[in-house]
Amino acid sequence: MICLISGCGGQPEFSHSEKFQTLKPYAQIYVDQVLDNYFGSPSDMVAWDKLPLELHYGQGTVVEASGRMLTVELQAPHAEITAGTEVLWDSGILNDKDSAWILEWDEAKHQAKLESPLATNPEVGDAVILGPGQILATGRMLYAEHCQHCHGVAGDGNGPTAPYLNPRPRDYRKGIFKFTTTQSSKRASREDLSRIVEDGIPGTYMPSFKLLTEDEMTSIIEYVMWLSMRGELENQLIGLLADSYSVEAVEDRIAGGDETSDTIHQEFIDAVNDPDSFPFEVDTIVSRFTSEWVSSQEPDAEVQPLTPRTPSSDESIAKGRELYLKPSLKCAQCHGEAGLGDGSQTFAVSKDAAGQDNLTPGLYDTWGNLVKPRNLHSGIYRGGRRPIDLYSRIYAGIKGTPMPAFSSTLLRKSNPEDSGSEMTDEDIWHLVNYIYSIPFEDVKAGQGGSSIANPVKDANTASEEDSEEVAVN
Amino acid sequence: MFARFQLQFVLLLTVAIFSGCTPQFRREKTEVKSASDVVIHFDDLSSSNNSEETPDEAATPATTPTAGNESTTATTPKKEMVAATTTSKPDVAKQAPTTTGYTGPAKFVGRVVVKGDVPLFSALLAKGAATKDMFCSEMAVPNETVISKDGGLGNVFVYMKKAPRKGVPEYSGEPFVVNQKGCIFIPHAQIVRVGQPFILKNSDPVAHNVRYNGFASQFNDTVVSGSTDGLTKVIEFPERLPAGMVCDFHNWMSAYVLPVDHPWAAVTDADGNFEITNLPEGKWDFVIWHEKALYIERSFKVTAAPNTLIEKVFEVNASKLSQ
Known part of the structure; x- marks a missing residue:
């Protein structure tokens, strides 16, 4: 009854990351102080002008x-x-x-x-x-209303609904977002994030939020990026402190002989108060991800096809199929020879980040989740189904997952004999055309079963309307 | 009648629950302040934190300490802790002996050796083993824990923990090449300078990718098979620990790369030897790390001055390698 009268648990709080508890208590306090000073709490936020965000009207x-x-x-x-x-x-x-x-x-x-x-x-x-700070404040309200129950107050992908979801909601705190149209070394652009919010992620629990106004969308995107930056600072700072001030590290150091828990504590306090030590490190961390976010918003961070899309044709689809099976590309290794997402790597035992064998065979992403290569027969593409979306997935990979970027492998001289000829990306377009054709491989009326040697006659099926607006940019 | 009363009660209760659980966010409570660089001071900690710093305090705290509860729990320091602070040991205790009669810039040399019975490491992929790309097992893929006959441990990273703010020589050397040949990363352990061109090659007839999984930055690219030019990447940010590199197509393939922003770092050779030269004058912390043994030293102190040669043999317990 007391709980009922007093409400359910008071103000929302940013939860700590998992590694926080491994730190010595004084290091935990420092992490809290840094985050509180630069980011505040959900009900008393700080708009830090060092972050490359639009926080004000x-x-x-x-x-x-x-x-x-x-x-x-x-x-x-x-x-x-x-x-x-x-x-x-x-x-x-x-x-x-x-x-x-x-x-x-x-x-x-x-x-x-x-x-x-x-x-x-x-x-x-x-x-x-x-x-x-009004954009941030609006963003927080909208986030609490629409996003928080899956993505969590701190953007840790661990809201109350999250345990029941597969795939898991994104944990923003690594600063990595999967479906982007930016180069493999870049982060997500604002357009990538807003497209995901607007269209949702087909095949997952992420719905479309098309009814948001433009200003609401801006607020949500800025708030998500703000949460991502907060989480990344927390993670990186904990990583830095854990080297020397985790419970385990301190035990190690005391066992080493010439240090006591007191001298280590004193050293920590000195490092906090020395502007050249921890404050400098915090600054370095923030400058690093700030510059990465900023450079990812620039036009040259975007994946730009070299040539307009090769029109879908039997020939192009057959070439795509040939590339798909090539040992020097190994698409089939994960996605399977028939494109069912059941390649041999889904049965192989891989290693986790700490170098230990994963208990369940298969492929894992950076967050430690078991991921399944896409079944290309379903016609559902998580990052979107525009030609440029498929092009970007192949060109720049899916960030944080084993799907690598193929830009270096698939771009080639248009005339292999002439080293002075221009580079072409038509192989990527052949693959895109082939991928579009897979769901219709064996359902074409009058065609009988699927045939690799004789691909579907009229393959402009899924991609017909798309192929008109040739996707440059 | 009673049932109706009960129903009303349940209804009331429901209303109470829901009104109790209405969103706790109220617009007027959102206070956003502008903050430029806030300076965080920690001087209050030295007095308030003693209670937590008891020697037996090893378990992770159940509750998060806050500044509030700390002042209430602050007690006078324990006696043995006062004693500990007064008996200050000379901080050279953990330092290696310096060799006299050496001339030249300061040099840190040494060896990492394995102590105890070395476990037998089987090959990651035996010769002729059945695998999807049979050429991978034409030659056995050896275990990456390299131990020489007399116990030297290879592939150990020895590096200065934090570069000095000034006097770090600019990097102007050759690009560094990682090849993938016979389904093995060559070399397995390597130091790179931040900004140094980093060329990924693939001499095998099948696809390999390189998934570099650093703490500060990541990338994941396929590398053209049989390529001579390779793919050039640049790692822009230093790491505190060597970052793992894997090929997702061949699960046994792994390598470690440590991007550093200074030249004072080395990897031990197959005999376990390393040498770091031209150390600037001063007192430096070195980290010694191996992929299986993890930290061999978290911060080994080296005092460098011209004409000093620092020599030290580090021992690793063999049991740590078999994990």
């Missing part, structure tokens, strides 16, 4: 200000600014003073009428933030 500078009128120049693009939006003074004489609040907003002139007149006028060029 808008940012800009003062053009003119007097009394209740404020004109600003905003860095485009910015979110919709509504009545009641906070104006935070980011520099100048009003910095650290109380915020102003917008009563009316004129989008054409970028002019605001404020709720109350300014006691002191800011100078021209002073930095202002409109709606500080």
